[in-house]
Amino acid sequence: MLMEQLFSSGVMQMGPSRTDPSRQVGVFNLERVAALPALRTAALQEFAWIQGKWEHENRVPATTVSPAYSDVGISRFVLGEGGAWVCALSSDGREIPQITYDPFSRQWIYLLTKGSYGLLRSSEGWVGNTIAFTGTMTMIGINLEWRMRWTRHNENAFSFINEEQNADGSWAYIDEWIFQRNR
Numbered sequence: 001m002l003m004e005q006l007f008s009s010g011v012m013q014m015g016p017s018r019t020d021p022s023r024q025v026g027v028f029n030l031e032r033v034a035a036l037p038a039l040r041t042a043a044l045q046e047f048a049w050i051q052g053k054w055e056h057e058n059r060v061p062a063t064t065v066s067p068a069y070s071d072v073g074i075s076r077f078v079l080g081e082g083g084a085w086v087c088a089l090s091s092d093g094r095e096i097p098q099i100t101y102d103p104f105s106r107q108w109i110y111l112l113t114k115g116s117y118g119l120l121r122s123s124e125g126w127v128g129n130t131i132a133f134t135g136t137m138t139m140i141g142i143n144l145e146w147r148m149r150w151t152r153h154n155e156n157a158f159s160f161i162n163e164e165q166n167a168d169g170s171w172a173y174i175d176e177w178i179f180q181r182n183r
Contacts, residue, residue, distance in 0.1 A: 043101035
């Protein structure tokens with residue numbers, strides 16, 4: 001059970017409520033969580049290279065009902081939200097959180113919240129120059145088990161491949177995004 005795990009691990013303990021100190025409630029054990037923000041900050045440095053302006057191409061293969069196509073554009077990324085997230089920058093400059101590191105679970109998190117919705121996780125993290133995120137995605141109203149495999153080719157190029165899980169557990173290619181740093 002969640003609360004038993006949190007208390008037995010020492011992450012939480014009983015302490016005074018912030019709004020009514022006469023009440024004893026579950027609070028974080030500061031000795032156990034004090035180092036966690038620094039762990040997140042250090043982990044996010046593994047994505048520091050992504051900051052900047054990128055030209056992208058989205059390659060989509062033909063299906064039985066649609067032709068192959070390719071779309072192009074510009075993407076911008078920053079370490080935002082006080083250094084706690086890799087954020088895409090919208091055209092009006094707003095930070096859109098997309099990738100973070102959860103120091104509690106030691107997992108990378110990929111988040112989509114606009115038009116497509118998903119919370120994908122990577123417990124392995126970076127293995128060499130690749131990282132894979134998996135989880136449930138709602139893509140324009142269609143629920144799928146999703147895998148997103150990122151590859152950092154060098155300082156000026158990265159890509160990711162999106163895949164959906166078939167009924168037999170295998171993965172089927174959806175599309176590929178290719179990024180080149182815009183200088």
